[in-house]
Amino acid sequence: MGPKEQGRLFGLLEGGRGIVDTAVAFSALGIFVLLGSGTGGFRAAIAFYAVIDIAVGVLLFLLLRTEPATQMGAQVSGLSAQPSEPKKQKAGLGEIWRAAKLPQLWWVSFTVFMVYVVYCGLTYFIPYLTYVYGLPVALVGAYGIINQYGLKILGGPIGGVLADKVFKGASRYIRLAFLCLIPVVAVLLLLPADPSRQIPAMIVTLLFSLIVFTMRGVFWAPMDEVGIPEETSGTAFGIACLVGYAPGMFAFIVYGAILDANPGAGGYHIVFIVLAALALVGAAVSSGLVRAARARRAVVEV
Known part of the structure; x- marks a missing residue:
């Protein structure tokens, strides 16, 4: 896939992750139930996850290893006459510093940060619906499956198509998606706290989650849009992951402290207002990302 298809590429990746997550989670649940839903079943489920990790590690080792024989054959066939490529420098503080000096990297990093800090708030929809709207256990289970698995599978591909085909850039789509979250929160806050409004409340919260999952599906696509150099892309992704996923270390503590106080x-309403405020900040940050992508396109076109 080319540069104009990065949104769909990352979106399909996120959708595929959702499918794998769903299959693995339900398989582990099946093992847990099959063995009596007790300590033995819990241990077996953990062992199942460990076996999956080991199997994936072995597959990656076999599928991603280099083929020195093929490279030697290419040299013998005449490619050896070409000048040899310079040896790649080992990653170190210098490489990290070179990547850190790229301003466009920080626009991507902080945009991912804002998406992820809002994403962490999705956790509180189930207790909110249960506490305020009296959601029964059966609906809680169905809602949880849709919110955590179904929307993840759908959100990535939908976000990818919207980013590439409609908005012609993931950065533009993310900015608009942030803005779309604000009226959704407003509707949620205005809904009467009445058990008879369970279904509307579920629909509104699921819509919020879907928008967030579409953003999460494409929030790495702007790495190509802003022109991160290929030779430093690995280090750049490392820095962006460190910054972007940082909310996982504190967001739940902050949201939980708000609920305790x-x-x-x-x-819950305060948490949702905070999410709306964060979405507004995210729209401002992603506007900087849009400008960085626009500047990159201007340079390429020249």
Whole structure:
């Protein structure tokens, strides 16, 4: 896939991850139930996850290893006459510093950061629906499956198509998606806290989650849009992951502290207002990303 298809590439990747997550999670659940839903089943489920990790590691080792014999054959066939490529420098502080000096990398990093800090808030929809709307256990299970698995499978591909085909750039789509989250939160806050409004509340929260999953599916695509040099892309991705996924270390603590300090529906409403405010900040940050992508396109076209 080329540069104009990065959104769909990353979107399909996220959708594929959702399918794998669903298959593995339900398989582990099946093992847990099959063995009695007790300590033995729990241990077996953990062992299942360990076996999956080991198997994937072995497959990667076999599929991604280099083929020195093929390279030697290419040299014998005449490619050896070409000047040899310079040896790649080992990654170190110098390489990290070179990547860190790229301003466009920080626009990507902080955009991912804003998407992820909002994504962490999706966790609180189930307890909110249960506490405020009295969602029954059966609906909680169905909602959880749709919210955590179904939307992840759908969100990535949908985001990829929208980013590439409609908005002609993941950065532009992410900016608009951030803005779309704000009215969704407004509708959620305006819904009466009445058990008779369970279905509308579920629909609104699922819509919020779907938008976030579409963003998460394509939030790495702008790495190509802003022109991160290929020779430093690995280090750049490492820095971007460190910054972008940082909310996982503190977001849940912050949201939980808000709920502890404000028991009841009011605490959840404050969390949702914070999510809307973060979405507004995310729109501002992604606007910088859009400008960086525009500047990159201008240079390429010249």
